[in-house]
Amino acid sequence: MKRALVFYLYSANNAGDMAICLGTIAYLKSKGFRITMVSRFDALAPEYAASRSFVQSYYPDVVVEPGVFRLNRGEGKVSLAMQYASGALKCALPGDDKRIVDLVNNCDVVFFNGGNLLRCASLTDRARLQALFYPIKIAGKRGKPCICLPQSTATIGTSWIRYLGKELSVFDKIYIREAASFEKLRALYPDVSFVLCTDMAFFMDDLCARESAQNSDGRVAIVVRGTGIGDIGTLAKARREEMQGAVVDLVKSNLDRRYLITVQTQKDRELSAAYYRELTALGVNVELVEEHDPFKLLKIYRGCDLTLSMRLHACILSVRAGTPVIGFFDPSWGLKNQGVMEDYRMGCVFDSFQLEDEFLKVASNRDRLSGSSYTRILEHRAELDEFFKD
The missing domain is CATH 3.40.50.2000 (Glycogen Phosphorylase B;)
Structure with a gap:
């Protein structure tokens, strides 16, 4: 059976985010994949335990791993700044995270889950994207196929167009979930092969x-x-x-x-x-x-x-x-x-x-x-x- 590694499993507090994850699970299972998902949240975050429990209540065979970085926006500006700094330092270190390397080595295809993440309007957005794409770069260096599931975009600041384009280059295929984002991204990055698709939540099982x-x-x-x-x-x-x-x-x-x-x-x-x-x-x-x-x-x-x-x-x-x-x-x-x-x-x-x-x-x-x-x-x-x- 083929092995899929998915970055990321989102929070169960937001039904929309979880619907994307459930659609991704249903679709990949229909294609014969054994699935491991890496959470957006670290092992100590309550969101990690809650989302893992929720997913495994419906799909007990899906493996859920803790996230790569700690990010809790509810802890105040000082704590948030420290979390961003810690993430930036980890991304800058010469050695790759061993746990993530092992997960990548044990899969056949790496998927970047769908959402609204292909935007970059500020330095904060850049730091967020650097952390999000960190494990995808690890996979790319090891020759794993990297697929970006349907995403949207919003504001991309002039100063960050080149940066986002460089980050996108690691993917073998990039799906976009609606025409407005598709046209904007295609105009900004004419050399990137985008594919128009739809939101992964549409592919959910309908258990009720x-x-x-x-x-x-x-x-x-x-x-x-x-x-x-x-x-x-x-x-x-x-x-x-x-x-x-x-x-x-x-x-x-x-x-x-x-x-x-x-x-x-x-x-x-x-x-x-x-x-x-x-x-x-x-x-x-x-x-x-x-x-x-x-x-x-x-x-x-x-x-x-x-x-x-x-x-x-x-x-x-x-x-x-x-x-x-x-x-x-x-x-x-x-x-x-x-x-x-x-x-x-x-x-x-x-x-x-x-x-x-x-x-x-x-x-x-x-x-x-x-x-x-x-x-x-x-x-x-x-x-x-x-x-x-x-």
């Missing part, structure tokens, strides 16, 4: 498929967000309030529907509760639920008529479940949101005043959108399959 049928009782899932790109920092208060006002106005115009505010990322709890309190005070038929298991989220979204989401992976899980989507995004969150929504012909809004019109357009085309999404997923899967024919 037999337990849930598509519902049509008019319920709408609402998923909100107030953080910056990469969940670092927050949106400006005025923008958060503007987006919340637009959602509340939309609900007030559609009081015949039921609403389900869904928390699938820990950082959305407080904001989701604020939406819930405001809608409850208005007498809206609304519930609040928190769920981080992507398999259970598929079941939740399948039970809804529509999903209105500020989280890309709530959109993706809904599309995977056959439920049409209206994505409501801030431009600072990167190219990925618009790119994926356009690819699957779903609703996409950045301007709050356009939200209700887009909602009504998607609602009126619900049946057509539901029927076309799975066909598109299969088309993208065929694109990824091309690598394994070589």
Whole structure:
């Protein structure tokens, strides 16, 4: 059996990140790989134990290894600076990490997991990328095939274009998960062979498929967000309030529907509760639920008529479940949101005043959108399959 080494397994606190990992596992298992995943988190981080436990509860044969570097953004600026410095020192040392070398030597193919990591707007981003690509470079030096699974990009500062291009050169193949990022990267790096694909979460197994049928009782899932790109920092208060006002106005115009505010990322709890309190005070038929298991989220979204989401992976899980989507995004969150929504012909809004019109357009085309999404997923899967024919 072929052996796959995947960098990285993400946190179980964010269902979107975990959905990418589950899609990667399902896809590689379908290709006959025995899988080892290296966590983004070191052995002492609670995220490491939690994500390992979650993955192995569904896939006990998947091996999960601790991460290469320590990175905990919640410990303050001084601690974070020390963590970055420690990582930079490790990357600069002449000898490679023996544990990572052993893992690389014992695999057939190295995969860099999908996400939104091909961006570099600052020195901090450069340090992050240097750490992320450290084990990929180790694999490249040892002649292992290195495959970048579908990624997106965002801001790439002029000062960092050359640096990112050099880092990308280690990969034998680079998949991009939506057209907007694909076109931007291809223009910046014309000598790099990018392949347009889709988000790995679309390839998840559907373990709850037999337990849930598509519902049509008019319920709408609402998923909100107030953080910056990469969940670092927050949106400006005025923008958060503007987006919340637009959602509340939309609900007030559609009081015949039921609403389900869904928390699938820990950082959305407080904001989701604020939406819930405001809608409850208005007498809206609304519930609040928190769920981080992507398999259970598929079941939740399948039970809804529509999903209105500020989280890309709530959109993706809904599309995977056959439920049409209206994505409501801030431009600072990167190219990925618009790119994926356009690819699957779903609703996409950045301007709050356009939200209700887009909602009504998607609602009126619900049946057509539901029927076309799975066909598109299969088309993208065929694109990824091309690598394994070589």
